Amino acid sequence: MTTRTIEVAVLARVEGEGALTLVLDGATVVDAKLKLFEPPRLFEALMRGRACTEAPDITARICGICPVAYEMSSCHAVEDALGVSVGGALRELRRLLYCGEWIESHVLHMVMLHAPDFLGFPDAMTLAKHHPERVRGSLRIKKAGNAIVATLGGREIHPVNVKVGGFYRAPRRAELAALLPDLRAARAEAEETLAWLATFEFPTFERDYELVSLRHPTEYPMNEGRLVSTKGLDIDVHDFGAHIHEHQVAHSTALQAQIVGRGSYQSGPLARFVQNADRLSPGAAAAAARVGLDPSCRNPFRMLLVRGVETIYALDEAIRIIEAYAPPAESCVPLVMRAGTGHAVTEAPRGILYHRYVLDEAGIVQDAQIAPPTSQNQRGIEEDLLAMGPMLASLSLEAATRRAEHAIRNYDPCISCSTHFLTLRFEQLGTP
Amino acid sequence: MARPKLAVWKFASCDGCQLSLLDCEDELLAVAEAIDIAYFPEATSHVDPGPYDLSLVEGSITTPHDAERIREIRALSTTLITIGACATSGGIQALRNFRDHAEMMAAVYARPDYIDTLATSTAIAHHIPVDFELRGCPIDKRQLLEVVSAYLHGRKPNVRAHSTCIECKMRGTVCVMVAKGQPCLGPVTHAGCGALCPTFTRGCYGCFGPSDAPQTRPLGERLIALGTTRAEVRRLFSTFNAAAEPFLEEAKRHDD
Numbered sequence: 001m002t003t004r005t006i007e008v009a010v011l012a013r014v015e016g017e018g019a020l021t022l023v024l025d026g027a028t029v030v031d032a033k034l035k036l037f038e039p040p041r042l043f044e045a046l047m048r049g050r051a052c053t054e055a056p057d058i059t060a061r062i063c064g065i066c067p068v069a070y071e072m073s074s075c076h077a078v079e080d081a082l083g084v085s086v087g088g089a090l091r092e093l094r095r096l097l098y099c100g101e102w103i104e105s106h107v108l109h110m111v112m113l114h115a116p117d118f119l120g121f122p123d124a125m126t127l128a129k130h131h132p133e134r135v136r137g138s139l140r141i142k143k144a145g146n147a148i149v150a151t152l153g154g155r156e157i158h159p160v161n162v163k164v165g166g167f168y169r170a171p172r173r174a175e176l177a178a179l180l181p182d183l184r185a186a187r188a189e190a191e192e193t194l195a196w197l198a199t200f201e202f203p204t205f206e207r208d209y210e211l212v213s214l215r216h217p218t219e220y221p222m223n224e225g226r227l228v229s230t231k232g233l234d235i236d237v238h239d240f241g242a243h244i245h246e247h248q249v250a251h252s253t254a255l256q257a258q259i260v261g262r263g264s265y266q267s268g269p270l271a272r273f274v275q276n277a278d279r280l281s282p283g284a285a286a287a288a289a290r291v292g293l294d295p296s297c298r299n300p301f302r303m304l305l306v307r308g309v310e311t312i313y314a315l316d317e318a319i320r321i322i323e324a325y326a327p328p329a330e331s332c333v334p335l336v337m338r339a340g341t342g343h344a345v346t347e348a349p350r351g352i353l354y355h356r357y358v359l360d361e362a363g364i365v366q367d368a369q370i371a372p373p374t375s376q377n378q379r380g381i382e383e384d385l386l387a388m389g390p391m392l393a394s395l396s397l398e399a400a401t402r403r404a405e406h407a408i409r410n411y412d413p414c415i416s417c418s419t420h421f422l423t424l425r426f427e428q429l430g431t432p
Numbered sequence: 433m434a435r436p437k438l439a440v441w442k443f444a445s446c447d448g449c450q451l452s453l454l455d456c457e458d459e460l461l462a463v464a465e466a467i468d469i470a471y472f473p474e475a476t477s478h479v480d481p482g483p484y485d486l487s488l489v490e491g492s493i494t495t496p497h498d499a500e501r502i503r504e505i506r507a508l509s510t511t512l513i514t515i516g517a518c519a520t521s522g523g524i525q526a527l528r529n530f531r532d533h534a535e536m537m538a539a540v541y542a543r544p545d546y547i548d549t550l551a552t553s554t555a556i557a558h559h560i561p562v563d564f565e566l567r568g569c570p571i572d573k574r575q576l577l578e579v580v581s582a583y584l585h586g587r588k589p590n591v592r593a594h595s596t597c598i599e600c601k602m603r604g605t606v607c608v609m610v611a612k613g614q615p616c617l618g619p620v621t622h623a624g625c626g627a628l629c630p631t632f633t634r635g636c637y638g639c640f641g642p643s644d645a646p647q648t649r650p651l652g653e654r655l656i657a658l659g660t661t662r663a664e665v666r667r668l669f670s671t672f673n674a675a676a677e678p679f680l681e682e683a684k685r686h687d688d
Binding site for chain 1: 442443444445446447448449450451452454455457458460461464469473474475476477478479494495498523524525527528531535536537539540541547549553569570572625628629631632633634637639664667671672
């Protein structure tokens with residue numbers, strides 16, 4: 001019997017830390033466990049007893065990569081509980097802030113974390129020696145995204161200007177307009193970046209996923225919409241808990257999520273694109289067509305390209321919002337505390353982020369539930385690895401390990417989010 | 433001369449402080465030329481086993497395993513700098529220090545017994561000697577570049593420990609507490625952010641932790657005089673630096 005075992009101390013180029021155990025018997029993966037053992041930080045417990053207005057600042061600290069997503073889901077959920085809705089320019093500003101985060105997060109992942117997998121480099125610094133213009137160009141795109149977040153939110157990480165009901169201060173027109181030249185330049189660079197990414201070799205792999213995303217009547221989804229799937233899910237976000245159950249597994253500090261009666265699902269860029277390609281800007285739709293992406297895509301490796309398309313979309317959308325921006329009369333809608341339960345789902349760069357808060361009559365949080373995208377995607381990532389047996393069996397141990405890591409990174413897993421140290425363990429059980 | 437070796441380590445945290453390094457879009461490639469990024473798993477698969485000239489440590493100690501790991505990292509590092517509120521004060525997750533840990537675990541996990549975690553979240557300096565602590569939730573990336581540059585050149589970092597209030601005055605921002613009666617922790621909070629919140633007409637919420645010699649008691653009294661409730665004052669001091677002694681004491685003074 002031949003047993004091949006690979007151990008990589010830390011899975012690199014992901015946010016946060018975790019481990020993988022993969023047991024291969026011939027061409028069959030008999031066990032795949034993505035272990036997320038980042039120390040738990042117990043946010044849901046420590047939200048109890050806090051004022052609901054503190055939710056955006058506190059939950060932003062779950063993730064330094066996508067703090068805006070936490071700020072958005074928490075604001076919408078608390079507003080839902082308080083019976084408040086935010087429209088007009090304030091709603092557009094929220095969307096603009098989310099565009100900034102999508103841009104910086106997607107470019108960070110595409111070029112600095114994931115592209116090295118396709119080209120066999122350890123990191124973006126090495127990549128920069130071979131493709132200096134592509135790396136410098138992508139850093140300029142990332143900077144333009146971060147500049148949106150910093151201008152509107154105060155700083156790139158844990159922005160300070162977001163509050164339940166809107167913003168502390170609405171930006172002046174000129175402040176936002178100053179972002180336009182760099183955003184337009186970034187828009188052109190994003191086209192070039194996507195064309196370069198499309199020259200990469202994509203492993204042949206597909207799975208019959210249940211893809212879950214928001215769907216909005218008119219927009220590519222960010223802050224609002226119904227929760228829909230490629231297998232018939234179509235629910236109001238208030239019913240999230242009735243259809244999606246989180247459960248604990250022994251090998252992870254993150255809770256795994258499954259759709260009741262069906263099992264795992266995937267959310268994120270692929271799910272959004274497949275279900276909302278008709279809502280892209282004309283420029284982003286054309287870019288998708290140029291790189292051969294259409295809603296029939298089920299290859300998770302090609303999610304790299306979807307991020308490129310979404311980056312172009314987010315740039316188009318940011319430019320549109322800024323060009324049309326007229327400052328709101330008030331930076332925030334008034335809030336009146338009351339008892340109630342509120343729910344929200346928004347589209348974080350990595351997928352759907354659900355928050356639920358139960359408030360007492362003074363607006364103090366009695367109970368909180370937060371389902372981050374990576375914990376929702378975790379089971380599906382394991383299933384990808386289970387299905388990759390034939391692909392892995394033909395590869396050397398070293399190449400198979402790299403391919404498995406690459407497959408995990410398709411999902412841009414944010415392990416800090418899902419609360420969690422990644423050691424990759426790969427065992428191959430051969431026949432005698 | 434060999435380039436100095438840099439290592440970046442993570443404990444319980446949100447990844448935001450180490451991300452600050454990757455957010456240095458204009459300087460990142462120059463930094464990577466000047467120093468050897470020997471260990472930085474968020475950015476590279478390349479692993480140099482050390483020892484390292486400079487270690488940046490993000491996050492707090494919350495597990496028995498991590499309490500051991502930080503000692504090994506100290507032994508491998510010539511200079512060790514902690515970055516961010518989690519590493520310098522225990523972070524938001526230090527709120528667990530003052531609550532029933534079993535009850536909190538049960539609130540999140542169906543099987544708390546699967547999880548190996550300590551009842552406290554503590555700063556890195558609580559476990560090992562630290563050469564410099566850079567504050568902030570998150571840290572400011574300009575300060576990070578200054579600290580890394582200073583240590584690589586063998587000089588003291590130019591990082592001031594005065595209050596955010598002074599930064600705000602230097603910036604010429606109208607005082608949100610005097611002019612609008614808003615609760616603001618600027619008078620007792622460590623400088624470094626550039627007094628950001630008041631420029632958004634919002635009071636400082638203390639994410640850089642206590643400044644040098646913070647007069648928290650008179651501030652607490654002033655907040656009450658402005659009509660802030662005791663519970664609000666307690667919560668204001670109990671966020672991202674809740675376990676930092678001056679903030680902890682002031683929060684306790686407003687405990688009911």
